[in-house]
Amino acid sequence: MRELDIDALAARLTVIESIALIPRVTSTHDLARTIVAECLENELPPPAAALVALEQSAGRGRGARSWSSPANGGIYSTTIHSLPATELSLYPLHMGNVVATFLRQEYGIEAGLKWPNDILVGGRKIAGVLLEARTQEGTSHLLISIGINVVALSDERAANATSIADEAGRREPLLGQAIAAFLEFLDQRLARAHVAASILPLWRDLAVHGDGDRVTSIIGDRAINGLWRGIDDNGHALIESNGEIVAVSAGDVIIQ
Amino acid sequence: MNLKDILELIDKVADRNIGLVEIEQAGVRVRIEGRSPQPAAAAPGAESRGASFEPAGAPLPPATPSPGRDAQPAAPPEDDTDPAWHIVTSPIVGTFYRASNPESEIFVNVGDRVTKGKVLCIIEAMKLMNEIESDIDGVIARIYPQNGQPIEYGERLFAVRI
Numbered sequence: 198m199r200e201l202d203i204d205a206l207a208a209r210l211t212v213i214e215s216i217a218l219i220p221r222v223t224s225t226h227d228l229a230r231t232i233v234a235e236c237l238e239n240e241l242p243p244p245a246a247a248l249v250a251l252e253q254s255a256g257r258g259r260g261a262r263s264w265s266s267p268a269n270g271g272i273y274s275t276t277i278h279s280l281p282a283t284e285l286s287l288y289p290l291h292m293g294n295v296v297a298t299f300l301r302q303e304y305g306i307e308a309g310l311k312w313p314n315d316i317l318v319g320g321r322k323i324a325g326v327l328l329e330a331r332t333q334e335g336t337s338h339l340l341i342s343i344g345i346n347v348v349a350l351s352d353e354r355a356a357n358a359t360s361i362a363d364e365a366g367r368r369e370p371l372l373g374q375a376i377a378a379f380l381e382f383l384d385q386r387l388a389r390a391h392v393a394a395s396i397l398p399l400w401r402d403l404a405v406h407g408d409g410d411r412v413t414s415i416i417g418d419r420a421i422n423g424l425w426r427g428i429d430d431n432g433h434a435l436i437e438s439n440g441e442i443v444a445v446s447a448g449d450v451i452i453q
Numbered sequence: 454m455n456l457k458d459i460l461e462l463i464d465k466v467a468d469r470n471i472g473l474v475e476i477e478q479a480g481v482r483v484r485i486e487g488r489s490p491q492p493a494a495a496a497p498g499a500e501s502r503g504a505s506f507e508p509a510g511a512p513l514p515p516a517t518p519s520p521g522r523d524a525q526p527a528a529p530p531e532d533d534t535d536p537a538w539h540i541v542t543s544p545i546v547g548t549f550y551r552a553s554n555p556e557s558e559i560f561v562n563v564g565d566r567v568t569k570g571k572v573l574c575i576i577e578a579m580k581l582m583n584e585i586e587s588d589i590d591g592v593i594a595r596i597y598p599q600n601g602q603p604i605e606y607g608e609r610l611f612a613v614r615i
Contacts, residue, residue: 230553237570257554286545289579313579329553329582331572332544416548417601432579446578447548447603 201373210384213276214245218376221268222248223255225275226327226342233277233331233338243338247276247380251372256344258325264344265354272345272376276383282337284391285330289313290400290432291391292326296343297403299382300324304365309405312434312450316345317405321359343383347375397430404428406452412436416448425450539589541611547578549598549610561611565593573611576604591615 207216222228225248236243250273253266266273280288293314300308300316300323308316308323316324324345330337346360347370355363361370406412410425414436423438433444543549551559551574561573567587575582591613598604 234572285581286578289581326580327582328580329575329584331584331586333570333586416603419603446546 200371201377206377206380209381212245212278212387213247213380213384216247216249216380219248219250221252221254222250224253224257225250225273226257226329226340227255229275229277229340229342230329233340237331237333237338243277243279245277245279247274247383249274249376249380257327257342264325264327265358266344269348269372271347271360271372272343272379274344274376274380275340275342276387278339278341278387280337280339280391282332282335284393285332285337285339287393287396287432288339288341289326289328290428291386291396292328292341292343294396294399294403295383295386296324296326296345298399299379300345300361300364303378303382304361304370306361306364308403310400310403311405311452312428313432318359318364320405321355321357322346323359323361323364341383343379345375345379347372397428397432400432401427406450411453413451413453414443414445414448415451416445421445422453537614538594538612539591539615540609541573541585541587541589541613543576543585543604543606543608543610545576545578545583545604546606547576547583547604549600549602549604550575550577550582551596551600553582553584561593561596563593563596567591567593567613585610587611587613589613589615 201218203216203218207213210216219225219228229246229248232246233243250266252268252270253264253273256264256266256273258264264273290313293310293316296314296316297308297310300306300318306318306323308318311317314326315322316326324343327340327342329340329342332338346358347362348360349362350358350360361375406425406427408425408427412423412425412434414421414423414434421436421438421443423436423443426435426437426442429435429444431444431446433446434450436443436445436450551561553560553575560575561567561571567573568590569587571587572584573587573593574585576585577583593611594614595612597609597611604610
């Protein structure tokens with residue numbers, strides 16, 4: 198990829214120490230998990246590395262969901278980041294904030310957040326976050342998997358998804374430049390001190406949910422229908438159901 | 454495990470005077486009780502052994518000593534008050550998963566030997582998959598929650614026989 202100079206990019210980063218650009222892989226998330234497991238088994242610190250694929254044959258979403266990852270269609274990345282375990286709990290919201298802010302600042306796209314971290318534009322998904330952590334002796338080794346649709350989508354996919362090219366209304370962005378810009382942005386955010394007090398208000402500003410919106414929370418085979426009442430200080434979704442406020446910390450929230 | 458495997462296992466348990474075997478696979482726990490000491494006059498057969506099937510995570514009945522057992526060396530109690538059982542609890546509130554995703558292999562089954570650091574399950578909270586490791590070497594004796602079950606802080610996840 199001519200427009201992407203990996204060595205020059207890596208030299209500009211401060212937290213991410215190395216970048217692997219992989220032409221095709223099953224899933225950057227699964228690959229990163231294998232790397233972390235191998236390191237821990239051999240009592241080595243996992244690398245502060247970003248794995249970026251140009252195509253994934255089995256891109257991962259939450260649970261059984263896949264992340265469509267056609268060749269040269271988007272940013273498919275997993276970054277390995279080690280941090281104090283005490284900072285972990287708000288990372289799902291924090292990473293949603295990072296991706297939505299990146300799309301706003303870099304491309305002027307009005308990206309919003311569906312709890313906890315689906316990134317939407319006009320109700321259609323433009324990016325997704327999947328996090329996985331392994332914690333040992335107070336340190337969490339976090340896999341930050343982020344997929345962002347970059348090039349224009351086919352009509353079929355455009356029914357419920359969108360992309361930077363579709364939303365930015367500019368000339369087709371160069372994928373290499375988008376990858377570089379995104380990794381620099383992520384690296385800067387990871388380098389900043391973790392300030393829980395700033396994560397929550399930013400997330401609330403970016404949320405697509407309005408107070409009183411009808412939502413359904415699904416955890417396993419249990420569903421709670423109710424009204425959206427924001428998030429609490431733990432980042433949990435607050436849903437009013439049958440006159441009571443329920444704090445939801447897992448599962449999906451569906452907008453009715 | 455199909456019916457034929459289970460029947461073979463029942464026979465093995467019966468033939469070898471094994472007290473109790475628990476196997477868990479694909480979310481179903483199979484509990485096979487072997488021949489318990491019987492009075493000499495008691496007819497051997499169906500009453501002396503049995504198999505029960507139940508969803509993983511369903512509480513098992515407590516082992517109550519039978520009069521026949523008094524004549525034998527005491528069997529280890531099959532509950533979490535046994536000092537040989539180490540209980541792994543959840544460090545967070547979330548949803549319990551036995552594999553990293555539905556297509557992946559299950560991390561551990563009852564009867565598996567685990568070492569400290571082995572990933573036992575995932576607890577998902579706010580779309581963050583937390584891998585929960587064993588903090589001890591031993592054998593998985595019991596898996597308490599069912600796959601996909603909501604979990605509270607401090608709730609029992611696994612019993613590891615040390």
